[in-house]
Amino acid sequence: MLRxxxxxxxxxxxxxxxxxxxxxxxxxxxxxxxxxxxxxxxxNDSISRxxxxxxxxxxxxxxxxxxxxxxxxxxxxxxxxxxxxxxxxFLAYQTISxxxxxxxxxxxxxxxxxxxxxxxxxxxxxxxxxKLLSCKHHYHDYIPPLVDPGKPQKGDCLTEEVTYIxxxxxxxxxxxxxxxxxxxxxxxxxxxxxxxxxxTDEDFSALTYMLFSNFSLLTSSxxxxxFMRDCEKNYSTWTFSGGFRTWVKMSLVKTSGxxxxxxxxxxxxxxxxxxxxxxxxxxxxxxxFAVFEWRDPYIQExxxxxxxxxxxxxxxxxxxxxxxxxAANFAKMxxxxxxxxxxxxxxxxxxxxxxxAAEKRER
Numbered sequence: 300m301l302r303x304x305x306x307x308x309x310x311x312x313x314x315x316x317x318x319x320x321x322x323x324x325x326x327x328x329x330x331x332x333x334x335x336x337x338x339x340x341x342x343n344d345s346i347s348r349x350x351x352x353x354x355x356x357x358x359x360x361x362x363x364x365x366x367x368x369x370x371x372x373x374x375x376x377x378x379x380x381x382x383x384x385x386x387x388x389f390l391a392y393q394t395i396s397x398x399x400x401x402x403x404x405x406x407x408x409x410x411x412x413x414x415x416x417x418x419x420x421x422x423x424x425x426x427x428x429x430k431l432l433s434c435k436h437h438y439h440d441y442i443p444p445l446v447d448p449g450k451p452q453k454g455d456c457l458t459e460e461v462t463y464i465x466x467x468x469x470x471x472x473x474x475x476x477x478x479x480x481x482x483x484x485x486x487x488x489x490x491x492x493x494x495x496x497x498x499t500d501e502d503f504s505a506l507t508y509m510l511f512s513n514f515s516l517l518t519s520s521x522x523x524x525x526f527m528r529d530c531e532k533n534y535s536t537w538t539f540s541g542g543f544r545t546w547v548k549m550s551l552v553k554t555s556g557x558x559x560x561x562x563x564x565x566x567x568x569x570x571x572x573x574x575x576x577x578x579x580x581x582x583x584x585x586x587x588f589a590v591f592e593w594r595d596p597y598i599q600e601x602x603x604x605x606x607x608x609x610x611x612x613x614x615x616x617x618x619x620x621x622x623x624x625x626a627a628n629f630a631k632m633x634x635x636x637x638x639x640x641x642x643x644x645x646x647x648x649x650x651x652x653x654x655x656a657a658e659k660r661e662r
Contacts, residue, residue, distance in 0.1 A: 376633045383626040391619045394612055401607035408604045411597040420480035421514040422591055425507040429496040434478060438486045449495055449577055449584055456490060459517060463524035466532045475527055479514045480591060489592035496585045504541035504585050509534050510564040544571045544588035554601045567594060
């Protein structure tokens with residue numbers, strides 16, 4: 300009978316407590332706390348919570364285990380939020396860094412353009428005291444045997460002589476013999492040149508030459524001296540030695556930069572010794588042989604390409620900001636849930652104290 304009376308008084312106390320809670324929710328100070336709206340749950344949910352609270356109130360160990368579990372779950376939720384925030388911030392930083400790096404460091408794209416004929420290049424030779432003996436066009440990589448080497452022979456090359464002041468030293472006078480280069484790469488057109496030099500007092504004997512992209516630019520220029528000065532500034536020079544036949548195979552490279560375009564010659568050369576069969580009296584004149592030919596029918600084109608795509612970077616940043624927004628919303632719900640759990644714990648403590656006080660009054 301005592302147990303029934305106790306349960307009955309406890310049910311009455313619960314009803315009174317629920318009425319007090321409803322009065323509190325109707326009070327004007329309700330709107331001062333935004334988290335209070337979470338307590339206005341469904342009546343069935345309220346009944347189930349009261350039943351859970353009643354059970355936990357009768358079993359302190361179960362109540363302690365639930366409270367411990369809730370605290371652990373809360374810590375885990377906060378940790379997940381911090382991890383998500385850190386990952387999102389790192390992704391945003393990495394995306395911006397990659398975009399700026401690709402923007403400042405473009406990559407090179409190499410393509411090969413096939414042609415049937417090349418624009419005739421200019422072959423500028425600086426013979427000094429050497430003399431041009433012959434200059435002839437041949438085809439299909441074939442050069443006929445030499446006839447009377449060391450003596451002038453009839454040639455078929457188009458040449459131009461230019462005298463100018465060197466670009467690097469104002470006092471040096473440069474004399475260039477410019478030869479129109481080969482064009483027909485399909486038939487393997489080549490130019491064979493022969494020089495002689497009758498002074499042997501030098502330690503080393505060699506002739507210097509330079510290649511530039513278009514021979515017609517020289518012939519059409521109004522100031523050929525200035526044109527050759529600019530060519531010497533922008534193009535490299537090479538040499539070929541006396542007593543040898545130097546076979547030069549040229550290739551053309553066009554580079555498109557950020558602000559300007561450039562043309563560059565690359566070459567492969569092979570050297571073969573000349574077997575001098577002239578009389579010893581004539582061998583005092585050093586002979587130079589040079590062959591110029593295109594290596595293949597391809598022009599190498601190099602372009603600088605910026606691989607940074609602003610749209611893809613923007614899409615990644617949008618995804619990162621959405622993740623941050625979701626993480627912030629998740630944190631907000633976590634805080635509201637903590638407040639809700641705290642209020643429930645305080646309410647359970649009040650009920651326990653009221654129950655103890657009621658039992659004392661009954662005694």
